[in-house]
Amino acid sequence: MLIKSALMHLLGYIWQEQLGDELKVLGTWRSPFALRVRLALNFKGLPYEYFEEDLDNKSDLLLKSNPFIKKLPVLIHNNILICESLVILEYIEEKFSDVGPALLPVDPYERAMARFWARYIEDKLVAPWLKMFRANTNEEKAEWMRETVEAVKTLEGALSRKLAPFFGGDDVGYVDVVLSGMIAWMQGTKALCGVELLDTTKTPLLVEWMERFAGLEGAKEVMPDVDKLVEFAKIKRAKMMALDNN
């Protein structure tokens, strides 16, 4: 795996030298969306320059790069700007189809299914998780928690039907990259919202998947520290509550 990853990086640098292409990523360490982009580039062995943004004080580069919604991540490819993590992943996949491993399957049905699961993760896991985290009442929190837990169970089932180490099969693919942005947040959910989302009895396959994923060369260097994330999120929520109460 180490040799494969070193080779990928070497090929990436050769590609960059030959084409004179330049990739920049605007992100923040805690963003599950920005993480997807960094992971996809790492797995493909594409070198990029990373810019850590302060979302309380957005840089001119971010405001100019994503003037419509002013959010991270942004991929800057030479002078081209691409926003929205899933859109960026598709761009990387299409533009650099000849560099590194493909993230989307070749078969149209498999490709459609990968996109379906990516959408599922967005709508049924990430969105309810955020609502649970931001809920003002216990009733609201319980409702969004129920939805989040349901989504995790469904993903455990989807992985069990794969009979493979990753959603992408023997290697990581699009769905793995999309879900992996949430790994640290899922690990921190007990501390933040009082519910253990992943454990060896309820979701043994996802726990194994998560450990396998976090150990990958392209992932190790960018996965956020769970304790740091929890600390950050607690402060963020306290500030949000204080604003709501004013």
Ligand SMILES: N[C@@H](CCC(=O)N[C@@H](CS)C(=O)NCC(=O)O)C(=O)O
């Ligand atoms: N759907 C977007 C979500 C992006 C997003 O919510 N980014 C957050 C960081 S995690 C952001 O930039 N927030 C800044 C803001 O809301 O002003 C994607 O997939 O890229």
